[in-house]
Amino acid sequence: MNSNIKYLLANEGGSALIITLLIVSILVGLVVDFVYNVYIDSSSLSNWGNAQKASLVARSGQVLSSRYLRELRKYSYTDVREAVLPVTMDFGPDTALVIKVEDENSRFNINSIIRQNGLTNDDALSSLKKLFEYLNINSDLALIIADWIDPDSEPRLPGSEDAAKNTFLWSIDELKLIQGMDQGTFGKISPYITVYGDGKININTADLPVLVSLHKDITGTLAKRIIDYRKDTPFKEPSYVQRVSGMEATGMLLIGKIESRSSCFRIISTARVDEITRVIESVMDTSGNIYFWREG
Numbered sequence: 439m440n441s442n443i444k445y446l447l448a449n450e451g452g453s454a455l456i457i458t459l460l461i462v463s464i465l466v467g468l469v470v471d472f473v474y475n476v477y478i479d480s481s482s483l484s485n486w487g488n489a490q491k492a493s494l495v496a497r498s499g500q501v502l503s504s505r506y507l508r509e510l511r512k513y514s515y516t517d518v519r520e521a522v523l524p525v526t527m528d529f530g531p532d533t534a535l536v537i538k539v540e541d542e543n544s545r546f547n548i549n550s551i552i553r554q555n556g557l558t559n560d561d562a563l564s565s566l567k568k569l570f571e572y573l574n575i576n577s578d579l580a581l582i583i584a585d586w587i588d589p590d591s592e593p594r595l596p597g598s599e600d601a602a603k604n605t606f607l608w609s610i611d612e613l614k615l616i617q618g619m620d621q622g623t624f625g626k627i628s629p630y631i632t633v634y635g636d637g638k639i640n641i642n643t644a645d646l647p648v649l650v651s652l653h654k655d656i657t658g659t660l661a662k663r664i665i666d667y668r669k670d671t672p673f674k675e676p677s678y679v680q681r682v683s684g685m686e687a688t689g690m691l692l693i694g695k696i697e698s699r700s701s702c703f704r705i706i707s708t709a710r711v712d713e714i715t716r717v718i719e720s721v722m723d724t725s726g727n728i729y730f731w732r733e734g
């Protein structure tokens with residue numbers, strides 16, 4: 439091989455032939471390899487068919503889910519944070535569909551700290567700070583995120599506008615670009631935040647740290663009391679949270695920030711045909727609007 443390279447360098451006239459020979463031998467190698475793979479894997483054609491079928495079944499899962507979400511509009515409250523939808527449809531032999539639904543209104547919408555007009559939503563920013571404090575994260579990070587999202591370039595902290603996006607986040611993964619957001623911190627907050635939904639928190643489904651973030655007077659103990667209460671008695675109206683002992687006054691201040699039913703959900707539809715799996719993930723609301731779609 440070394441002598442060939444030397445020859446190529448030394449003799450431009452002869453190099454073309456050698457390169458042609460090399461390409462031909464690579465092509466022959468590829469063709470042999472290709473035919474061999476087809477030969478040894480007699481099921482590859484059926485794998486292709488199975489992949490097509492799996493994609494279609496996964497899409498069917500999304501369609502079924504959108505119908506299911508529309509049905510939810512009939513109810514005054516929703517109290518399921520995560521669920522696997524029952525699938526009764528038969529898609530044929532060796533075919534399975536699993537649909538997982540997750541409530542996005544159980545999470546804090548991180549975009550809500552900045553209003554549509556670009557001004558800061560101080561109330562929501564306080565909530566994000568409190569969420570960080572509860573999770574033992576430096577609450578200055580909330581200010582850096584606010585600068586990252588807000589349209590102006592006036593830093594709240596030194597350097598906090600550096601390389602800022604200056605508009606709303608499309609995905610919580612974008613937070614990883616922000617200074618001070620290491621993998622550990624992101625891992626702590628990611629279960630509790632979203633970029634989807636109307637910014638209102640479903641009082642029936644929010645996890646304890648999100649409940650704590652709702653107001654300065656809500657302690658971990660009080661949030662736990664809300665969770666204990668709703669286990670037996672889901673909140674049929676947002677104002678019913680005032681019925682929890684200790685929430686009589688604070689509950690009234692939450693009106694407008696909380697709701698008793700969710701409108702935005704993440705749908706993970708996993709279809710398997712024989713050995714082939716296809717996953718479609720989406721975020722959609724109960725009116726049929728789709729905010730996110732990924733096929734894999």
Ligand SMILES: [Ca+2]
Nearest residue numbers: 585588589590
């Ligand atoms: Ca900014």
